[in-house]
Amino acid sequence: MLDNNNNTNYNWLKQTNTLDSINTFMLPTLSTQTKKTTSLIVDVDNTNKKSKTNTQTNIQNQQNDEEDDDIFRLKRRFLKDSGQLHDDNNNNNNNIKFLLFLAAYFARRQNEKKENEKQFLNEIKLKQENQVEKYRTYRIGELPDIQIRYSDIIIPLQALAQYDNHIARLLYASLFTSILNSLEDKLLPDEYFNLIQTIQHRFDVMLSQSEIFYPSFVAALLDIVLSKPEQIQISSQYISASTISSHLESVGILTIECFIRLNQQNESKQYINGPLKKKLKSDTDLNNQLYKKIDQWLELAKCYRSLANYDDVRGIFSQTPGLKSITLRAIEEESHTDFLLALNSYVTALEQYPLTDETLNDSILELEHEFWTQSMLNCCNQLNNWTIMSKHIFIDNTTFDTLWSNAHQLNYLMPYAIRAKLKLLITGNEKEQLEQNDLCQFFNNLSTNSNNTIITGNSETTFVKRSYIEKQYPFELATFFLYQKDFDRAKYYIQYAKEQFLLRWSTLSRLSEYDRKTTIQLIQPYYELDQ
Template sequence: YFIRLNQTNEQNELIHGSSKKKFKSDPNLDNQLYKQIDHWLELAKCYRSLVNYDDVRGIFYQIPVLKSLTLQAIEEESHSDFLLALNTYVTALEQYPIVEETSNSPILELEHEFWTQSMLNCCNQLNNWTIMSKHIFIANTTFDTLWSNAYQLNYLMPYAIRSKLKLLISGSEQEQLEQEDLCQFFNSLSAISNASSLTTATSNSETTFVKRSYIEKQYPFELATFFLYQKDFDRSKYYIQYAKEQFLLHWSQLSRLNEYGRKTTIQLIQPYHELDQFLVFLEHNLPLLKNLENRYLTNNKNDITTRDLFLERIHKDLISQWQLPDVIRSSIQTWDDVVTNRALFLDILDELIGGPRMSFTSRLKATEFDPILVDYKAQSSLDMAYCALRQRNFKLALTKLNDTRNRLDLCP
């Protein structure tokens, strides 16, 4: 299965057993109350993934030993007020930290894990990648430490990769520079060890192979997106093909009776297909893009053939093919993947024909291509704001409207 942030993960945990029980040992595991609360929390996650908050409330009323902040946050989530819920989870984590005095309280540890996962889910619903990354990479936490801890690998690594990748693609210039650790982590998967000791080299090679195999299997789409951002089109093509193969394998294993699982899983294919479609577009049109760059460099107004051919192909082969996800049934995660990646596609085209700096020296580029870039990004942001509004995620809708306004304010 993909270890992704979609809603089916929490269902799979109940069916196949929670991963943390396989890796985390607790001296009080035999305690009956601990077992009951652990099972109730896992069941609550499953009902929450189905947006069945009535049953979630019923479960938490069955567990009186839990903190009142937990039920308060669940109530806020049930009204799609993810910002209030996020603040409540953060308050709970700060108010009841795991310290030496409470380290012997396994129930608090369970609740702490629930707060952490729920807080990260709220950040995901709000597209607040900065807060998500901040709460994962605390103290000396790195991708290597996440990898070395089984619980963090299963529950925190998906959010860590997602937040860092989103900041790398769509963050400010400073935020992009701060994501060097993600670049090193992904690039190191294929790095060859230079250790002088044969034993050390063999050990490092085995570790790298295991890590690469795991990350490639669980995050092929993220790898494809990352290498597309780095303009390593061959590796991006390899990983997106692998992602589609993994999707088909996962889809074939879903029961036809699992209607909800099929509805949520099928949403993954749209961003996969569009990334693959864009790579095909680049492969077929690189000579044309080079000619267009030369046209903008020389401000050759007479070469209207290149301009018309490019505009025809970008509309026919890309923009006209892009359909919006369903406003109600498609998750915020799917919407964000689609909108963010389409903006990335246009940014890559922009760089291939000269980049943003060219707009200051080429009047042609500023009047021909830049309006397409700005208009589509602004419209996509408005579309996602409407989706968030229909799904009662008002904070995200307001954020997207503000983003749209900022984009339009920057227009000349």
């Protein structure tokens, strides 16, 4: 089968002609060995012929066995190559998927890296812009050796005040007081007196004509007043109205009590030492002094009553001269939460002591009359007596337009007017519902004119009205439109009411427990109306 005279064999595994001793698994052939040993001095074949014959026989048998092994080896190689081809196709698909996954992964990582670098550069830029570099330090009480401009101190504080209402309040009051102190030394006495009068008038205008009563701004104005109580004395009515509306009764009480204490000190000094020369003009008429005293005590009582502190209210009325006895009796009944008897007392007082042409010059009676009206409306609100409330508000051809024209009525009477009309519209009988047509017309006119694109004087006034009503009475608007089955507007206003509630809650002081307790009670009706 195998040619022993040939030096090469055909390798089926490699499919080439190669030497057996190098490229195959067989042993070297006899011819190869013979050729290699012919160069020896002693001829091995001639000396050992018998062993040579046996060796050839063994090699013949070994070659036969190796041929069988080659056949089996070829068979295994063929089966392996066919399976490997199928596996290679699967591996190629898997490799393609893996490469696509790697490409997407590294692309995503590259984008994330770029975003992180961009964010890092922005943070570095912001840090560089807002970085405060400290050049030198000073001990407490040591004056700096360089001149620092005021603007370099005010500008960073101004940036801080934009993010904190409390800081803004302190900064505004501190700057205003500092400027006022510097002007006191630089201006002449008459010029400074005129400046104080102008500031006092402007403060009265801002507090009397305010519609929102933002707590931080009101507190800043009163802080300025408390820093100069002997020079700046604004009306006690404006103080009580603004502090009650902004839930700053404690600041209003502190300011009014400071004015009362100063007036008492001035009276005692005048009684002992005679008249004193003062920069600010003082009232010389006794009636005006009594009116001013009663006005301050009544406004102080309103602030205490807003906090439900009736012990102090009773103490104020028991010590205040010139008041009617029925006022003290009504306060006693109201302090014991007997609102029905208190309501009857206030109604009786309004009927017995009406404001006529004869009593028009009685300023003290006018103060009491205003106090009776507000107390009567408060009792009606506690008793849910909307009929009497509406009757005493809408008298002498009073309408919503007339209430809007007067800032005092807008702050005191408008809340009760809208609430009474709305309650009667929803829960009243058929006759009472027909009488509340003015409320429907008032709300509908505001909503109808909101889409008017032509800017005129009337449309601008209507826009101001609508903005004010939406901010102050979103819950009432939501209830009204829900009653009219305008669900889209009702949903909008109830959501707006929630936002206004959160804004109002964020401005409340942590020390005003009564205001926080009464404000948190609004969550239930808001939630029920939303459902």
